[in-house]
Amino acid sequence: MLQVNFIRQNVEFVKERLAVKHFSPLSLVDDLLVLDERRRKLQFEHDEKQAKVNAASKEIGNLMREGKKDAAELLKAEVAGLKASMEDLVELNAVETSIHNILLLIPNLPSVQVPVGRTPEDNVVVRSGGEIPVLPAGAKPHWDLVNQHGLIDFELGNKITGSGFPVYINKGAKLQRAMIQYFLDFNTARGYMEIQPPLLVNEASAYGTGQLPDKEGQMYHATVDNFFLIPTSEVPVTNIYRDEIIKEADLPVRMTAYTPCFRREAGSYGKDVRGLNRLHQFDKVEIVQLVHPDKSYDTLDTMVAHVEELIQSLELPYRILRLCGGDMGFTSAITYDFEVYSAAQEKWLEVSSVSNFEAYQTNRMKIRFKDGTGKPQLVHSLNGSSMALPRILAALLENNQQDGTIRLPKVLHSYFGAGQI
Structure with a gap:
C-alpha cells in the first residue's frame, strides 16, 4: 500500500x-x-x-x-x-x-511510463516476434485437437468438479509435466531459486500481496480455517519474506515456483472462455524478485527479456504490450503482458504478465533491507508468469498441426520424449 x-x-x-x-x-x-x-x-x-x-x-x-x-x-x-x-x-x-x-x-500509483487509456484497446504494443503460421485446410481449434489426440477430457472434469477443471490424460498429462519441468529448468539456469510453496494461504498473506481486499470474489475461500486457495504462486512465494529484514548483500532475491492456480473467474462464459482459454484451475510457473529500489526498473527489463526468450524458444508468434492505466492490476505500478497468436482461433491469447509493484506490496508485508546507514528501507517486488500453461498449450497445438500430427518445438523434445504428438 x-x-x-x-x-x-x-x-x-x-x-x-x-x-x-x-x-x-x-x-x-x-x-x-x-x-x-x-x-x-x-x-x-x-x-x-x-x-x-x-x-x-x-x-x-x-x-x-x-x-x-x-x-x-x-x-x-x-x-x-x-x-x-x-x-x-x-x-x-x-x-x-x-x-x-x-x-x-487505494491502488498503487501507475508509473509515468504507463500509457493513458481505459480499455485493452488502449494498450501499447512494445514489440513482436515470430511468424504467424498459415494452417492447412481443415485445421482445428485446440478443443477439437485434444479430443482427436486424446489429450484432455473436459467432460470428465465437469463430472468430477465442474466447468473449468479439465482432466489431462495420456500424452496431454505428459506434455503438461514436460512444459513445467522445462520452464523451471529455464528459470533456475538463470539464477532463480526453486520454491515449492503451500497451495493455501492465510488472510495475512492474501492481504500482503494485494489479493485482499481487492480480489476476494475471485478466490476460493476455505471458510472453516479461513484459508484461501492461491490464485498464483506469487502470493505464498513473496510472503516468504513478510516481516523480514534482508541483508542488502543478499539482494536481489530471485525465486521461481510451479503450482496449480485457482481462480473463480465469476461471470466467465461464452466463446472467449472455450476450451483452455479460461479455467478455474490451471498450472503456472512463476518468477518473483525482491530487489533494491534503485534497481527495480532495470530488473523489470531483465524479467521481460527473460520471458520473451522463453516464448521465443517455444517458436510461437508473440507480442509484448505495455498496459494502459485502466487495464492494469490494483497493485501494479507497471505491467507488460505477453500474448501468443492462436492461428486456429485467429486471436491473441495472453500467456504472461510481468509487473513491477515497487514498494506497494512490500510496504504491506514490511519486507525491508538495511542501507549503508543501517536504516531499514522497503525493497521493491516484481513478478512474472514464466509461463502459464493453458494458452501456451492451446497455441502449440493449433499452430503446429499438420498432416494429422502436432509438431512440438525442439526445446521440448528431451522432456516429452518425442518430436510430435
Missing part, C-alpha cells in the same frame, strides 16, 4: 496518477489526509501527556528518596489525573485503523 507521508507530501501528483488508473473516488485521498491530521494532533497530545507522566513519575521517586512523602502523594494524584485524561489513546487507535482501512482501498 501507499505510505501516508508520501501522499501528504505529493497530494496532487497522487491524485493525477490515480486518475490514470481511473480510480474513484479520489475524495478518499482527502478523507485520508483529514484523518492523518487528526492522528498527528492526537499523537502530539498523547506524547505530551506521556512525557509529563514520565517526568512526574521520576520526580515521585526522587521525593520518596528524600523523605518527602506528602509531596510525593500529591504528585501521584496529579499523575493519576493525567493518566485518566489519556483517553485520547482510544481515539488514536480508532483513527489509525480508519487510515489503514482507507490505504487498503
